[in-house]
Amino acid sequence: MLAPSAVILGVFVLYPLGRAVWLGQQRCDNFGNNCVSQGFGQYLDLFRSTEFQNALEVTFRFALITVPAGVILGVGLAVLADKYLRGIGVFRAVFSSTVATSVAVASLMWLFLLQPSVGALANVGWFNSLFPSVKSPGWLQDPDTALWAVSASSVWANLGFTFILVTAGLQSIPRDLHEAAAVDGAGGIRRFWSITVPMLGPTLLFVMIVSSTRAFQTYGEIDLLTGGGPQPTNPTTTIPYFIYGQNSPIRNDAGLQAGAAVLLFLMLLVLSGLQLAGIGRRVHYGE
Amino acid sequence: MASEHVIEPAEPMVTDPVAPADDTSRRHPRQSFDEPSGAGRLGRYALLCLVTFVVVFPIYTTVVAALKPGSEVLENPLVPTTVTFDVIVDAWNEGRLGRYLLNSFIVAFVVTTAQVVTSVLAAYAFAILQFPGKRIVFLVFVATLLVPLEATLVVNLDTVDSLGWLNTYQGLAVPFLATAFGIFLLRQVFLTLPRDLRDAAAIDGVGHLGFLRHVAIPLVRPTIGALALFSFLGTWNQYLWPNLVINEADMNTVQSGLRLLSRSSLSEPNLVMAGTVIAAVPIFIALFVFQRQLVRGLTAGAVKG
Numbered sequence: 242m243l244a245p246s247a248v249i250l251g252v253f254v255l256y257p258l259g260r261a262v263w264l265g266q267q268r269c270d271n272f273g274n275n276c277v278s279q280g281f282g283q284y285l286d287l288f289r290s291t292e293f294q295n296a297l298e299v300t301f302r303f304a305l306i307t308v309p310a311g312v313i314l315g316v317g318l319a320v321l322a323d324k325y326l327r328g329i330g331v332f333r334a335v336f337s338s339t340v341a342t343s344v345a346v347a348s349l350m351w352l353f354l355l356q357p358s359v360g361a362l363a364n365v366g367w368f369n370s371l372f373p374s375v376k377s378p379g380w381l382q383d384p385d386t387a388l389w390a391v392s393a394s395s396v397w398a399n400l401g402f403t404f405i406l407v408t409a410g411l412q413s414i415p416r417d418l419h420e421a422a423a424v425d426g427a428g429g430i431r432r433f434w435s436i437t438v439p440m441l442g443p444t445l446l447f448v449m450i451v452s453s454t455r456a457f458q459t460y461g462e463i464d465l466l467t468g469g470g471p472q473p474t475n476p477t478t479t480i481p482y483f484i485y486g487q488n489s490p491i492r493n494d495a496g497l498q499a500g501a502a503v504l505l506f507l508m509l510l511v512l513s514g515l516q517l518a519g520i521g522r523r524v525h526y527g528e
Numbered sequence: 529m530a531s532e533h534v535i536e537p538a539e540p541m542v543t544d545p546v547a548p549a550d551d552t553s554r555r556h557p558r559q560s561f562d563e564p565s566g567a568g569r570l571g572r573y574a575l576l577c578l579v580t581f582v583v584v585f586p587i588y589t590t591v592v593a594a595l596k597p598g599s600e601v602l603e604n605p606l607v608p609t610t611v612t613f614d615v616i617v618d619a620w621n622e623g624r625l626g627r628y629l630l631n632s633f634i635v636a637f638v639v640t641t642a643q644v645v646t647s648v649l650a651a652y653a654f655a656i657l658q659f660p661g662k663r664i665v666f667l668v669f670v671a672t673l674l675v676p677l678e679a680t681l682v683v684n685l686d687t688v689d690s691l692g693w694l695n696t697y698q699g700l701a702v703p704f705l706a707t708a709f710g711i712f713l714l715r716q717v718f719l720t721l722p723r724d725l726r727d728a729a730a731i732d733g734v735g736h737l738g739f740l741r742h743v744a745i746p747l748v749r750p751t752i753g754a755l756a757l758f759s760f761l762g763t764w765n766q767y768l769w770p771n772l773v774i775n776e777a778d779m780n781t782v783q784s785g786l787r788l789l790s791r792s793s794l795s796e797p798n799l800v801m802a803g804t805v806i807a808a809v810p811i812f813i814a815l816f817v818f819q820r821q822l823v824r825g826l827t828a829g830a831v832k833g
Contacts, residue, residue: 242649242650242652242653242657242736243649243650243653243654243665245645245646245649245650245705245706246646246647246649246650246669246706246708246711247650247669248706249646249702249703249704249705249706250669250672250706250708252687253680253684253687253702253703253704254672254675254680255668255672255675256683257679257680257681257682257683257684257687258675258679258680258683260683261679261680261682261683264682264683318579321572321575321576321579322576324572326569326572326573326576329576332576332580334816335580335583335584336579336580336583337819338583338584338587338812339583340815340822340826341808341811341812341815342808342811343764343765343767343782343783343807343808343811344765344767344783345767345782345783345786345787345804345807346786346804346807346808347586349590349786349790349800349801349803349804350586350587350589350590350801350804351586352790353589353590353593353797353800353801353804354585354586354589356797359601359602359795359797360605360797361589361593361605361606362605364602364603364604364605365605365606397583397586400583402826405822405823405826405827406826406827409823409826409827458676458677458678460767460768461767461768461783464767464771464787465787465790481678481768484678485678485681485768485772495682495686498682499682499683502678502679502680502681502682503679505676505678505679506675506676506678506679509674509676510674513673513674
């Protein structure tokens with residue numbers, strides 16, 4: 242009964258991981274052939290290289306923008322929609338809706354929105370006169386705003402996911418708590434900080450860890466919106482795009498690609514460790 | 529349960545994707561303290577509408593562009609001046625979106641079916657069967673959850689290439705036919721099945737596969753539904769892997785096909801937006817139909833973990 246899973250996971254997860262660790266200390270051609278061993282110090286050299294450091298910095302900045310923004314907006318929307326009002330179901334459906342967009346769909350929507358020449362915002366008169374930079378140079382084309390624009394697209398695309406999780410979390414908070422506090426004279430804001438936020442703790446932790454993991458694996462948005470650019474500073478080249486993007490400096494060396502991928506794996510491992518620790522706490526918390 | 533539904537206000541619960549079916553703590557009389565009234569209610573509606581506008585805006589401009597003839601895209605991006613379905617038809621034919629949808633569907637269907645089957649079998653083994661080294665083997669399986677696609681990609685691409693699977697459905701699907709997430713999720717629910725159930729079935733001479741088919745699977749059907757939706761969406765949304773495995777136009781998935789369309793039609797934003805609409809509509813419909821499974825699937829990691 243275990244055999245089918247064992248074969249697939251063995252051949253396509255464990256074996257390639259092991260081989261990638263080995264490849265990571267070699268220099269090869271782009272098929273992983275003709276490899277020459279460089280020793281495991283190559284991992285350190287790679288990590289210290291300007292290109293990897295840039296990608297690392299970009300990835301951290303991207304995570305530091307998208308994770309808090311996503312959590313704050315997701316909680317805000319969920320709290321806003323967590324009331325008994327006629328038609329609230331429609332609003333909830335709308336707020337959840339971006340969960341149905343794939344990376345490609347969401348990114349192309351935003352590409353059209355932000356394109357400097359043929360895009361939607363650049364051709365809306367009042368918006369254009371309010372923010373001339375949307376037309377020239379364009380928010381995706383300006384090195385100072387490109388990462389923010391990509392982040393906006395990414396936060397929007399993941400908003401539905403966060404909204405659904407936080408709403409489920411809100412609904413698991415016993416109403417008695419709110420009612421008792423209200424009877425004692427606690428207002429809405431007081432109840433938000435003293436009841437909602439602590440009771441949402443485990444959900445928020447989960448959302449934050451999933452969002453950070455996703456931020457470290459961001460590829461599609463970059464590929465479609467900026468191609469890692471604008472050149473030459475590459476302010477939107479995340480680590481996955483540095484490894485696999487079409488302008489990647491290591492694209493033709495399977496050894497360096499594998500090495501960088503293993504470094505990314507190690508970083509995600511730390512995040513996953515946090516996740517497991519968080520789950521441990523949550524189970525304890527719930528029982 | 530059913531009787532409790534009767535006292536609910538006639539809110540459109542059907543359109544509410546996040547209302548749990550079994551949450552009794554939320555059911556209370558209408559005159560609750562957290563049902564705003566008067567000015568508070570108006571203000572909240574205003575805020576809800578404002579947020580709705582912002583959230584829907586990118587979708588709205590996309591749909592408007594998709595419904596416009598090319599000559600009008602640059603004028604009034606917010607108003608559908610002339611509505612035509614020609615561009616959508618063009619995107620379907622020239623952009624081959626129909627073919628890409630089919631490819632994505634085939635791959636996602638195969639991967640989902642296989643992941644459910646392999647996960648059920650392995651989860652059952654880990655939850656019910658006894659065998660030496662079970663704990664260690666289970667830990668190794670779960671550990672594969674920690675390995676991101678990015679780390680295995682270089683070698684998997686080589687493997688798929690040497691099998692001659694570039695530009696094939698096998699290449700797109702086979703590496704993903706099993707998932708530790710599904711195994712872990714289903715093991716957790718199989719563990720909650722009473723031990724007596726299996727013992728009673730064994731006394732009646734029912735083997736493991738029979739027990740699985742007639743007792744265990746029907747009991748955990750909601751979790752299987754959630755896993756299936758999760759697998760389907762995950763496969764459907766894959767971006768990086770299809771881009772690397774596919775370079776023949778006809779074998780593209782919706783995602784890699786959209787990329788192709790956006791690269792080849794930069795000067796025709798309405799065509800690209802039409803393609804985007806075509807790619808998005810099936811998933812919007814599917815999630816609307818399966819909203820309950822979706823919520824269960826998404827919260828599975830958070831709650832069941």
